[in-house]
Amino acid sequence: MSDGNDGGSVLGADPPDDGAGVADADPAVDVGAAADEVTVLESGTELERTIDLRGGLAIGIGTMVGAGIFVFPGLAAGQAGPAASLSFALGAVIALLVALPTSELATAMPKSGGAYYFISRGMGSAFGAVVGIGLWLGLVFASAFYLVGFAQYAIAVLAELGAASMVTDLPLVAALGVGFGLVLTALSMFGTENATKLQNGIVSLLLGILLVFLVYGSLDTLGLFGRQTVPEEFMPYGTLSIFTTAALVFTSYLGFAQVATVAGEITKPGRNLPLAMVGSVIVVGALYVVTILVSTGAFGSARLAAFGETAIVEVARSYLGFPGAVAILVAGLFATVSSANASILSSSRALYALSRDALVPPQLARINLRYGTPHVALALVGGPTVVLVAVGRTEVLAEVASFLHLVTYGLICVALIVLRRSNPAWYDPSFRVPGYPAVPVLGGLASFSLVAFMQPLSQAIGAVVAVAALVWYFVYARDVRLKGVSSDA
Amino acid sequence: MRDPDDVRVLVPVAVLAGQVIPDQLIRVLSGTTVVLLAYHEIPEQTAPEQAREQFEPKAREELAELVSVFEAAGATVETRLVFTHDTDQTTERIATEADCDAVLLSNPAPTIDRIIVPIKEDINLETITKVAAAVGRHEDIELTLFHAVEDDDAVSDGEALLSEVANELAVLGVSREHISRVVVVAQNPLQALIEGAKDHDVVVMGEEKPTLRGRLFGETSDRVAEQTVAPVLVVRRPLDPEPDAEDADGPTTDGPE
Numbered sequence: 001m002s003d004g005n006d007g008g009s010v011l012g013a014d015p016p017d018d019g020a021g022v023a024d025a026d027p028a029v030d031v032g033a034a035a036d037e038v039t040v041l042e043s044g045t046e047l048e049r050t051i052d053l054r055g056g057l058a059i060g061i062g063t064m065v066g067a068g069i070f071v072f073p074g075l076a077a078g079q080a081g082p083a084a085s086l087s088f089a090l091g092a093v094i095a096l097l098v099a100l101p102t103s104e105l106a107t108a109m110p111k112s113g114g115a116y117y118f119i120s121r122g123m124g125s126a127f128g129a130v131v132g133i134g135l136w137l138g139l140v141f142a143s144a145f146y147l148v149g150f151a152q153y154a155i156a157v158l159a160e161l162g163a164a165s166m167v168t169d170l171p172l173v174a175a176l177g178v179g180f181g182l183v184l185t186a187l188s189m190f191g192t193e194n195a196t197k198l199q200n201g202i203v204s205l206l207l208g209i210l211l212v213f214l215v216y217g218s219l220d221t222l223g224l225f226g227r228q229t230v231p232e233e234f235m236p237y238g239t240l241s242i243f244t245t246a247a248l249v250f251t252s253y254l255g256f257a258q259v260a261t262v263a264g265e266i267t268k269p270g271r272n273l274p275l276a277m278v279g280s281v282i283v284v285g286a287l288y289v290v291t292i293l294v295s296t297g298a299f300g301s302a303r304l305a306a307f308g309e310t311a312i313v314e315v316a317r318s319y320l321g322f323p324g325a326v327a328i329l330v331a332g333l334f335a336t337v338s339s340a341n342a343s344i345l346s347s348s349r350a351l352y353a354l355s356r357d358a359l360v361p362p363q364l365a366r367i368n369l370r371y372g373t374p375h376v377a378l379a380l381v382g383g384p385t386v387v388l389v390a391v392g393r394t395e396v397l398a399e400v401a402s403f404l405h406l407v408t409y410g411l412i413c414v415a416l417i418v419l420r421r422s423n424p425a426w427y428d429p430s431f432r433v434p435g436y437p438a439v440p441v442l443g444g445l446a447s448f449s450l451v452a453f454m455q456p457l458s459q460a461i462g463a464v465v466a467v468a469a470l471v472w473y474f475v476y477a478r479d480v481r482l483k484g485v486s487s488d489a
Numbered sequence: 490m491r492d493p494d495d496v497r498v499l500v501p502v503a504v505l506a507g508q509v510i511p512d513q514l515i516r517v518l519s520g521t522t523v524v525l526l527a528y529h530e531i532p533e534q535t536a537p538e539q540a541r542e543q544f545e546p547k548a549r550e551e552l553a554e555l556v557s558v559f560e561a562a563g564a565t566v567e568t569r570l571v572f573t574h575d576t577d578q579t580t581e582r583i584a585t586e587a588d589c590d591a592v593l594l595s596n597p598a599p600t601i602d603r604i605i606v607p608i609k610e611d612i613n614l615e616t617i618t619k620v621a622a623a624v625g626r627h628e629d630i631e632l633t634l635f636h637a638v639e640d641d642d643a644v645s646d647g648e649a650l651l652s653e654v655a656n657e658l659a660v661l662g663v664s665r666e667h668i669s670r671v672v673v674v675a676q677n678p679l680q681a682l683i684e685g686a687k688d689h690d691v692v693v694m695g696e697e698k699p700t701l702r703g704r705l706f707g708e709t710s711d712r713v714a715e716q717t718v719a720p721v722l723v724v725r726r727p728l729d730p731e732p733d734a735e736d737a738d739g740p741t742t743d744g745p746e
Contacts (some may be wrong), residue, residue: 037578037582038571038582039537039538041541043545043549044569044570045539045541045545045548045570045571045572046569046570046571046572047538047571047572047573048537048571048572048573048575048578048579048582050573050574050575073679109742111538112536112538112539188534189534191532191534196533196574262536264536264537264538265536265537265574308557345534346534348534349536350504352536352539356538356539358543365539365542365543366543366544367531367535367539367540367544370530372532372535372540373532373534374534374535374539378534413622
């Protein structure tokens, strides 16, 4: 039987084979042998793996696609002009540089909690606490950001229906975002319907709509249908704007690592985890770059920026008329909801992983007896999310989310290097990063340096969250020792 | 290697949902090896390991109780405890890994006197006969072999088929007085079976190849279980050799480790 852990070593030294079974090899609190379709714990209890490659890709793409296409084109074009496509490409490269190390770590530790789990095992519980809490709140900021995007689309739909007088009413954005945030939280707490199939369907539908729109738009931009593109300088705002815009739009790539938060539930983790993470980054990266080129080709970046968050709707209208606008509006509603929903669920997984290691109180991971859902954790995600929706600005929400994730991503790369160097006996990934050590070193450097290009306000909020997490660790959990963490790491 | 005469039956139990396996059913299964699959299905918002931490002790306790009931009735018992998002996937996987001949779809069964065994020539006859013999060997149980044909011309062929099966059952130790044979002429074989099963307490039937109709309206065995409200023993069909290229999402044909 092909086991998820028996893949060949591509690079680096083989870990010493001490003959220990896979069950002893993992440093987890709940050790278990990961096979293709099930994790078998020492007690003999089995945990079924139920998310296949398609499901993994749907989580990755579904989380990411909401932002890059449906919220950012207008904002990004306003900051960098057509060169915003380079910002998106740069973001994709950085995301790939991180996705590869994340894949290696995830195949070595296919457990719930994703990044938190790798970093706490690779670098100790203090870093773990910062990352775990950062991941939780980072996803809270991201969810809030997606919900604001959702509200913008809902308002655009209202405008399309003729209720245009309400469009400039700003509190409406907050009200719709908060309302829907509460609905999503309640659904995740009390809903027992299987939403996976729905999510897969939504992502397929989204990709279909986008493909039609982008292929037609690209051909039209190239002049095939006789369109005159708006002539414009490629880099109207200078080279630096490419980097600051990349820092802003990096939120569009927060999602590949969410696949790792459900690593414990993915079938054939050794194969499906890397494919889902790398594959989803490549798919959305390509979509983003083309979207920006098509959008700026249609309007020029100044007008695009004036359209704001729903700029893409006007782009679709200009290429495909009213039906195009409607299709993109519908797609935008679905995409932002699917992103928000996926982020809320991942965030609660992060809280669970923290509480499993006693870094936060165990009550947080309690499961509701009636609904079988982790209601406390979900409330701790949904609550702060709606507060942020009510007070936050799109750009700041996006950047703080990016900040917290980028810190995590940088540490993932560091954790990979630490683990490769200390090479503990249990570390036996079935996927190994090609181009080690260049890939993780570049990934780490890029992640940390992107933070430097953000607005000062976002940097301040992000830093406060990180410091608060550290304070929490020293006050609440400083005695926590994680089994299997090497002291010399 | 397993004993070829041993009959292995997978009995899935929603262990924390208070699902009860009727005593009568336990008695009928006493001559088999029972693979007791205790499962707990959780919504996707919850990590299986999270549910495991909270519910494992309780689940183990309930499972141990069930085991002692089955063992008291004389069955050989193996157990599995699984936390899952998808019960069907888990049942399929365990049935394959544990090499089970049949899967029980449980329903209430106050008494069990008569068991109906629908026979189709193209469905896995040998294993059905083996499973039917294992549950029909009890002194007080009557077996009805059932065959539906489309027109009168086919009746004699049907009778020949059933008498062949009856002979085989007799060889396996079921007494001939307890075996009756019914061949009916019907346009809708499934409806005829559901009618025929009305005065029976348990159905032993072969699993059919997955079809589009099955996907849309539920597998035949599920529909029989639903409409007759009787327990159904679904005899699994031999696994098709599965093309490797497609194995990403389908159940694997790999055996247990």
